Amino acid sequence: MKKLELKFLNEEGKVVTISLDAPAEPADAVAVTAAMDEIIAQDCFLSSGGALIQKKQARIVERNVNDIEI
Template sequence: MKKLELKFLNEDGKVVTISLDAPVEPADPVAVGAAMDEIISQDCFLSSGGALVQKKQARIVERNVNEIEL
C-alpha cells in the first residue's frame, strides 16, 4: 500500500505528518507544494505543538506486508 506523506513543522518546530492513501503517481511536485501551502494558509489542522507553519517534506511511502501462515 502506498501513501503520500506531507510533513510540516508546527509552531514548536516539531514535525507533523499528514498521510493520504493511494496517491496519484507520478506525483506532481508543484501541485503537492501548492496543496501544502493551502493547508498552511487555511490553518485547518492543529497539532499539540500549535499550528502548521512551514513545509518540511513530501514523499510517497510504500509498505509491503507478507503474512506468515502458522
C-alpha cells in the same frame, strides 16, 4: 499499500505528518507544494504543538506486508 505523507513543522518546531491513501502517481511536485502551501495558509489543521507553519517534506511511502503461514 502506498501513502502520500505531507510533513510540516508546527509552532514548537515539531514534525507533524498528514497521510493520504492511494496517491496519484507519478506525483506532481508542483501540485503537492501548492496543496501544502494552501494547508498552511488556511490554518486548517492544529497540532498539539500549535499551528502548522512550514513545509518540511513530502514523500510517497510504500508498505509491503507478507503473511507467514504458521
